[in-house]
Amino acid sequence: MARVMITCPETGEPIYTGMSFDWSAFDSVRIGERKVRCPLCGEYHSWKRVDAFLEEDGGSA
Ligand SMILES: [Zn+2]
Numbered sequence: 001m002a003r004v005m006i007t008c009p010e011t012g013e014p015i016y017t018g019m020s021f022d023w024s025a026f027d028s029v030r031i032g033e034r035k036v037r038c039p040l041c042g043e044y045h046s047w048k049r050v051d052a053f054l055e056e057d058g059g060s061a
Contacts, residue, residue, distance in 0.1 A: 002026065010041040017052065021038035026054060 003018040
């Protein structure tokens with residue numbers, strides 16, 4: 001599984017959105033606009049799939 005990350009617009013640091021996908025599934029899954037509470041700046045950031053990137057969560061890709 002890979003963790004879905006976005007970049008915090010305030011700090012420029014990656015944050016975890018709380019969602020995880022298999023790498024292959026991420027290409028086919030539909031994700032609407034979502035909001036995540038940012039652990040870095042405390043604000044809510046809305047994001048879409050185009051804003052997101054995957055970070056490997058331990059296992060092999
Ligand atoms: Zn933030």
